[in-house]
Amino acid sequence: MENSFLIKTQDLVKTYPMGHTKIFALNGVNLNFRPGEFAGLVGPSGSGKTTFLNIVGSLDSPTSGSAVVMGKKIEDLSHKQAAWLRNQNIGFIFQTFNLLPVYTVYENVEFTLLLLKMSAEERKDKVMQALEWVKLADRAKSKPAQLSGGQSQRVAVARAIVKEPSIILADEPTANLDAENSFNILDTMEELNRELGTTFIFATHDEKVIKYLRRKITLVDGKVAKDEALEQKKVKGGNQ
Amino acid sequence: MIIPRLALKNLLGAGLRTWLNVVVLSLSFVLIIFLQSLYKGMGDQAKEAKIDIEFAGGQYWHESYDPFDPLTLEDAHGVVPDPIQEKIDKGEATPILVTQATIYPEGRLRTILLKGIYPQQSIVNLPSKFLVQEGEDIPALIGARMAKSAGLKMGDMVTVRWRDAKGTFDARDVQIARVMKTSVGTVDQGQIWIPLEKMRGLMSMENESSLVVVAKNTEDIPTVSGWDFKSLEFLLADIEYLVRTKTTGGSIMYIFLLLLAMLAIFNTQVLSIFRRRKEMGTMMALGFTRSKIIQLFTLEGAMHSVLAAIVAAIYGIPFLVWFSKTGWALPEGTDDFGFGLGEKLFPVYSVGLVVGTIVLVLLVTTIVSFLPTRKIAKLKPTDALRGKMS
Numbered sequence: 001m002e003n004s005f006l007i008k009t010q011d012l013v014k015t016y017p018m019g020h021t022k023i024f025a026l027n028g029v030n031l032n033f034r035p036g037e038f039a040g041l042v043g044p045s046g047s048g049k050t051t052f053l054n055i056v057g058s059l060d061s062p063t064s065g066s067a068v069v070m071g072k073k074i075e076d077l078s079h080k081q082a083a084w085l086r087n088q089n090i091g092f093i094f095q096t097f098n099l100l101p102v103y104t105v106y107e108n109v110e111f112t113l114l115l116l117k118m119s120a121e122e123r124k125d126k127v128m129q130a131l132e133w134v135k136l137a138d139r140a141k142s143k144p145a146q147l148s149g150g151q152s153q154r155v156a157v158a159r160a161i162v163k164e165p166s167i168i169l170a171d172e173p174t175a176n177l178d179a180e181n182s183f184n185i186l187d188t189m190e191e192l193n194r195e196l197g198t199t200f201i202f203a204t205h206d207e208k209v210i211k212y213l214r215r216k217i218t219l220v221d222g223k224v225a226k227d228e229a230l231e232q233k234k235v236k237g238g239n240q
Numbered sequence: 241m242i243i244p245r246l247a248l249k250n251l252l253g254a255g256l257r258t259w260l261n262v263v264v265l266s267l268s269f270v271l272i273i274f275l276q277s278l279y280k281g282m283g284d285q286a287k288e289a290k291i292d293i294e295f296a297g298g299q300y301w302h303e304s305y306d307p308f309d310p311l312t313l314e315d316a317h318g319v320v321p322d323p324i325q326e327k328i329d330k331g332e333a334t335p336i337l338v339t340q341a342t343i344y345p346e347g348r349l350r351t352i353l354l355k356g357i358y359p360q361q362s363i364v365n366l367p368s369k370f371l372v373q374e375g376e377d378i379p380a381l382i383g384a385r386m387a388k389s390a391g392l393k394m395g396d397m398v399t400v401r402w403r404d405a406k407g408t409f410d411a412r413d414v415q416i417a418r419v420m421k422t423s424v425g426t427v428d429q430g431q432i433w434i435p436l437e438k439m440r441g442l443m444s445m446e447n448e449s450s451l452v453v454v455a456k457n458t459e460d461i462p463t464v465s466g467w468d469f470k471s472l473e474f475l476l477a478d479i480e481y482l483v484r485t486k487t488t489g490g491s492i493m494y495i496f497l498l499l500l501a502m503l504a505i506f507n508t509q510v511l512s513i514f515r516r517r518k519e520m521g522t523m524m525a526l527g528f529t530r531s532k533i534i535q536l537f538t539l540e541g542a543m544h545s546v547l548a549a550i551v552a553a554i555y556g557i558p559f560l561v562w563f564s565k566t567g568w569a570l571p572e573g574t575d576d577f578g579f580g581l582g583e584k585l586f587p588v589y590s591v592g593l594v595v596g597t598i599v600l601v602l603l604v605t606t607i608v609s610f611l612p613t614r615k616i617a618k619l620k621p622t623d624a625l626r627g628k629m630s
Contacts, residue, residue, distance in 0.1 A: 059525060059621040080529050087527020094625070098522040102253025112526045114242045159526075 006166060006199055007033040007056050011065035014051050014222075025051040027222035028065070033201065035166065038193050039215035040202035048222040049203035053169045056201070057090050058082035070166060087115050091160030091198075093170035097152040099144040099159075105131070106140040109158045116163060130162035134188055150181025157185060161192055171203045179208065186212045243532065247539035251547070254512075258544070261508055265501040265548035265601065270556040272494045272597045277560070277587035278568070279490055283483035284588050285423075287476050291456065292365045293424045295475045300324055300452040300467045305338070313340050313353070314403060317448045323462040324452050332458055334361035335449035337439050341402040343432065345390040352386075353431045354402055356439030356449075363455050366427060370418035371435045378438055379417035383428025387419045394419050400432065405444040412442065498601070501548075502608045509541045509612040520616065521624030534613045541609020545602045563587055 012029040015022040026048045033039060041049040054060040055067050058074050059082075067074040070089050077085065086092075091112075099108050109127045118126075131137040134154035144152055153173060160168050170189070174182035190212055193200050202209055210216060210230075218226040251258050305316035320328065320335055327333040334357065341354035359371035371379050380400075382392060392398060394416050401411035414434060422428055440446055454461070461469050513520075520533050528536075567584035 054622050057525070059625070083524065083527050083529040086525060092525045094522075094525075096518075098518060098525075098625070100519055100522065102250055107249070114246075115527050115532075 004034060005032045005068075006035050006037075007031070007067070007069050007201075009052075009056070009065065009067045012052070012055065012062050012067055013064040014048070014055060014060070015063045024222045026055070026062070029219075029222070029224055031217060031224060031227070033167075033199060035199055036193065036197045037199045037201070037215055038190065038213060039200070039217060040204055040209060040213040041217050041219055042205055042210060043219035043225070044205065047219040049219055050171055051222075052219070053171055053201065053203050056167075057092060057169045058085045087112070088163075089166045091163065091165040091168040093153070093156050093160050093168060093173045095172035095175045097144070097149075097156045097176070099152055099155055101144055103143075104140065105136060105142050105144070105147070105155050108144065108155055109162050112159055112163055126162050127158075130158040133161065133192060134158045148181070149177050150184060153177055153181065153185050154188065157188055157192075161196070161198065164196060165198065167199045167201065169201050169203075172206070173202065174204070174206050174209055182206070182208045243535050243539055244543075247536055247543055250536070251540050251543050254508075257508060258547070261501065261504050261544050262547045262551055264497075264504055265544055265605070266552035266556070268494060268498045268501050269548055269552035269597060269601060270559065271497055272601070273556065273589065273594060274560060274563070274587065275490050275494055276487070276593050276597070277564075277589045278585060279483060279487040280590065280593065281586050281588040282486070283479065285585065286479050286483070289423045290426075290476060290479060291472065293422055294364060294427050295453065295472055296363050297454045297456040297458040298461070298472055299470045299475065300333075300454070300464065301470055302450050303466050303468060305450045307338075310340055310351075310353075313338055313450070317445055317450045318466060319447045320449055320452060321464045321467060323464050324467065325447075327454060327458075328452065331362070331455075333452050333454040334358055334363040335436065335452045337436060337443070337445060337448060338450040339402055339443065341400050341432070343390065344399045344401075345392055345396075350390060351430070352400075354400060354439065355431055355433045356436035357433055358436050363453050366422075366433070367418055367420050368433070371433065373435055373438065377415040378412060378434055380414035381418050381420060381433040382416055383425075383431065384419055384421045385425060385428045386431060387416070389429070392416050392419070398432075402443065404442065405448075410442065498604065502604060505541055505544050505605060506608050506612065508544075509537065509609050512540070513537060513612050513615060517619070517624045518627045520619060521621055521626070524619075524621035524624060530616055530619060533619075534610075534616050537613045537616065538606060538610045541613075542602065542606040544609075545598075545605040548601070549598055560587070560589060564589065 009029055009031050012026050013024065014026040015024050029048070029052060031052075041052055043049055051060070055062050055074060056069050058069065058077060061075050069085065072081070072085055074082070100111060103111065106127055109130050110123055113123045113126060128137060128140070131140055134157050136151060136154055136158065139147065139151065144155070147155065153176070168189075173185060177185065186209060189200055192198055202213070204210065213230050216226070216228050216230050217224060302316050302318045304312055306312055317337060317339070324333060328335060337356040339354050341352050343350050343352050357366065357368050357371070359368050361368055367381065370381055373379055377397070380398070382390075387393060390398075396416045397413045398416065399411055399413050401409060403409055414432065420428070436449075440448060452467075463469070523533055524530070564587050567586040569584050
């Protein structure tokens with residue numbers, strides 16, 4: 001049963017030095033995620049949500065403890081191996097979209113596929129499919145500066161989903177969006193989760209996001225305060 | 241091909257900043273090629289003139305002959321040995337007799353080199369045909385520089401005094417038969433050319449000469465005792481050195497320009513790395529390694545020189561081609577350059593010069609572009625995503 005975990009952390013600790021003392025961003029976190037989960041880390045600022053995502057996303061390594069993602073121990077990965085893991089298996093969605101400004105929507109989505117050995121034809125199919133998912137196929141040639149916040153975040157979702165990764169880590173994906181755009185994005189992500197079986201893990205304190213979650217993990221001071229399964233309260237479009 | 245494609249996209253995406261750098265760099269390209277081609281043209285023209293007018297295919301020097309030691313010139317002559325005489329008889333060489341003499345133009349004393357040459361020779365491109373003696377007067381050929389400095393002109397008579405083979409002073413009047421205009425100062429300044437046989441007779445030096453000039457492209461150069469063959473490599477060494485010295489001096493200007501362009505690119509790179517940390521973080525999150533990002537940023541910088549080469553080609557090629565056809569009219573006084581250049585200087589472009597310049601600029605730009613990217617090697621993805629430098 002243990003092998004079926006996509007992500008498994010054990011006594012995960014991450015500290016940051018502050019003067020002569022240490023700040024515990026994560027303090028003994030034990031969490032497991034199965035494929036296809038739609039889970040969220042909630043909690044106040046500084047509770048360790050982003051740090052947790054960074055570690056399981058192999059962007060950072062733990063101070064102690066262990067994080068195993070897709071069978072790979074994050075703490076043992078070299079810089080290159082970590083980059084490979086991210087490229088193959090993990091998609092990121094950021095609060096500030098992080099689109100590359102000089103590229104078009106198409107190129108931003110294609111970017112993540114460039115490191116995968118894939119023909120241009122295959123890339124094109126995948127990019128167009130991802131843009132169809134997020135309903136932005138008609139904006140393929142636009143530059144990020146020509147998009148609204150909601151559209152930009154949908155491009156970011158397309159970029160995260162285009163390689164069909166096993167895990168998508170979304171750090172406050174709705175923080176810069178209005179309610180309507182937030183629900184649109186969340187609807188899209190939930191649909192992708194359902195259709196592709198991609199595991200979504202959110203770091204959020206947005207109530208709108210929480211309504212979509214099927215599992216809510218509350219972090220307080222770097223510790224898991226509560227880990228609960230949720231009944232879905234929302235209906236499509238975010239209406240209760 | 242991913243990295244070059246992305247680098248080009250990023251570079252073009254940077255807009256005006258890129259094009260400003262590219263224009264400055266392209267100026268460096270054109271100026272380097274232009275200046276170097278001028279120096280190359282200068283060297284080539286000077287060498288060609290020297291070969292054409294003075295050295296031909298090389299020279300046999302009498303073992304005592306040293307053109308830079310006027311005190312020994314009077315003894316630096318000898319009977320032309322048979323192997324060399326055979327070449328002279330076949331029209332493959334021409335002898336020249338050199339001695340020190342004194343002239344008295346307008347009553348002033350002036351030391352000169354008196355040189356004897358066959359009027360009918362065709363080995364060197366001197367107007368020696370004007371030395372064919374028609375009357376009693378000894379015809380003399382001088383260069384324009386000599387004419388100017390001595391105040392002589394065609395038809396003038398001037399007294400020449402010398403010491404013959406026995407050390408006896410003798411003097412004769414010569415008539416200026418021709419004032420030649422030549423770019424080669426070493427056959428002009430302080431020299432008077434007279435018919436060789438006449439000079440030999442006056443100096444009691446029958447069949448003697450100081451040097452023998454062999455025809456161009458002569459391959460058979462026999463070794464002769466008492467005479468040293470001086471190859472073109474030896475004879476042109478001074479010019480090579482002079483051109484090298486002048487090229488080095490001229491390089492300073494384009495080094496400055498290149499330095500400015502490099503400073504602009506370095507500055508752009510530093511700024512770019514500082515401003516695009518979040519972009520780097522995003523790339524890392526998408527699976528790019530730090531080394532790939534370093535490659536990308538270095539290539540972006542280096543591509544300035546590729547774009548600059550293209551821009552330079554667009555306006556530089558027409559300019560350089562036009563210039564190679566019209567040449568550069570040299571002002572008066574260019575004789576002071578140390579070698580003859582003629583009235584116009586024509587640049588000489590070579591594949592080596594163009595390729596060398598492109599490689600040089602590309603290499604320097606790549607190094608300058610790489611230096612600031614070393615910071616990326618220490619960049620943590622999480623810091624980059626927050627827009628921080630590790």
